[in-house]
Amino acid sequence: MTTLIFAPYHKDQSLEPLSRLVNAALGLGKEVHVATAGASDRAFAQAAAKLAGVTQVHNFAPPPTDSLGFDDMAAALAPLMDEYQALIANNTGTSKHVALHLAARLSIAPLTGISAILDRQTFERPIYAGSLIEQISSCDDKLIATIRTAHFEPVEDQPSCPIAQRSAPPSNRRVEVLEHTHTTTERPDLAQASIVIAGGRGIGSSKGFQKLEDFADHLGAALGASRIAVDMGWAPHHLQVGQTGIQIAPDLYIALGISGAVQHIAGIKDAGKIIAINKDIEAPIFKVADYGMVGDLHLLLPQLQKALAKQPSQANKPL
Numbered sequence: 590m591t592t593l594i595f596a597p598y599h600k601d602q603s604l605e606p607l608s609r610l611v612n613a614a615l616g617l618g619k620e621v622h623v624a625t626a627g628a629s630d631r632a633f634a635q636a637a638a639k640l641a642g643v644t645q646v647h648n649f650a651p652p653p654t655d656s657l658g659f660d661d662m663a664a665a666l667a668p669l670m671d672e673y674q675a676l677i678a679n680n681t682g683t684s685k686h687v688a689l690h691l692a693a694r695l696s697i698a699p700l701t702g703i704s705a706i707l708d709r710q711t712f713e714r715p716i717y718a719g720s721l722i723e724q725i726s727s728c729d730d731k732l733i734a735t736i737r738t739a740h741f742e743p744v745e746d747q748p749s750c751p752i753a754q755r756s757a758p759p760s761n762r763r764v765e766v767l768e769h770t771h772t773t774t775e776r777p778d779l780a781q782a783s784i785v786i787a788g789g790r791g792i793g794s795s796k797g798f799q800k801l802e803d804f805a806d807h808l809g810a811a812l813g814a815s816r817i818a819v820d821m822g823w824a825p826h827h828l829q830v831g832q833t834g835i836q837i838a839p840d841l842y843i844a845l846g847i848s849g850a851v852q853h854i855a856g857i858k859d860a861g862k863i864i865a866i867n868k869d870i871e872a873p874i875f876k877v878a879d880y881g882m883v884g885d886l887h888l889l890l891p892q893l894q895k896a897l898a899k900q901p902s903q904a905n906k907p908l
């Protein structure tokens with residue numbers, strides 16, 4: 590069985606999710622090819638070609654993967670699928686959209702959010718915010734699946750495999766992107782960060798969130814938020830962690846004033862250590878926390894910051 594991995598590139602893309610996808614693909618069969626797209630040069634394709642287990646890279650240029658180009662990318666991949674029995678992609682963003690467009694084009698029922706590959710046709714995925722694990726089997730001749738990469742280990746390096754340059758068919762879209770404005774931040778990307786500091790309703794205000802930023806900066810951490818904090822307008826939507834936000838797997842997750850609703854916990858199931866600060870000793874977050882502090886975060890946070898100020902800054906250092 591030969592599996593094609595769809596791997597779009599975006600600015601500051603880490604190779605790690607793709608490396609984990611390769612491991613997942615090896616669970617389907619020994620032949621793994623990668624279709625890269627979205628980079629203005631060949632560097633991402635060259636890095637993909639050095640992941641152990643990858644035997645061919647198709648590099649699409651010019652890249653049809655801006656935010657409206659999902660179906661264009663699916664159209665580019667569709668003819669390639671004659672050669673493949675399976676296509677897998679990350680369960681996030683562009684990857685997921687393109688996989689679903691491709692599935693629609695090929696009349697395949699896509700499987701999304703896969704967390705384990707039991708055999709070529711049988712898979713597991715969490716449902717109901719992770720309270721149930723569902724076992725599913727694909728009845729189609731070909732498989733299109735999106736994978737929760739945090740559940741798979743990265744692969745090692747290998748000598749480079751061949752890279753074929755591919756071009757996408759002319760665009761069929763009827764809407765144009767006029768402008769992209771970059772939101773720049775010095776902080777690590779929430780999806781990739783090894784430390785995440787997240788705030789919930791207990792933070793109390795936008796000002797409270799600004800205090801979290803100082804704390805995050807000292808630890809070299811990314812910022813996250815509960816849905817309530819986002820709904821209140823204290824944090825932007827892209828920082829929402831959970832079932833309808835993003836699922837993260839940091840080494841350390843610090844939850845401040847977050848109750849620990851099942852929909853929030855769904856986003857931090859793969860976190861290494863969890864520290865919770867909450868004034869309610871009965872808060873469900875303490876059931877999943879490795880360490881907990883019970884008390885008013887507005888009193889505890891300054892004390893914690895004072896203690897940490899005596900330590901060297903951890904910004905840019907691995908945990």
Ligand SMILES: Cc1cc2nc3c(=O)[nH]c(=O)nc-3n(C[C@H](O)[C@H](O)[C@H](O)COP(=O)(O)OP(=O)(O)OC[C@H]3O[C@@H](n4cnc5c(N)ncnc54)[C@H](O)[C@@H]3O)c2cc1C
Pocket residue numbers: 788789790791792814815816817818829830831832833834835845846847848849850851852853856866867868869872884885886887
């Ligand atoms: C379909 C669906 C999808 C959802 N998706 C998500 C999602 O992706 N992510 C998500 O987060 N939620 C999601 N939710 C919402 C979720 O159910 C909760 O409502 C939300 O997570 C609660 O956010 P919170 O913990 O900040 O607020 P609350 O539940 O109100 O908890 C606030 C906590 O702060 C504590 N606190 C208050 N003041 C202080 C203080 N001064 N010091 C210390 N502690 C204090 C309180 O004791 C309390 O435990 C979803 C809900 C639904 C129905």
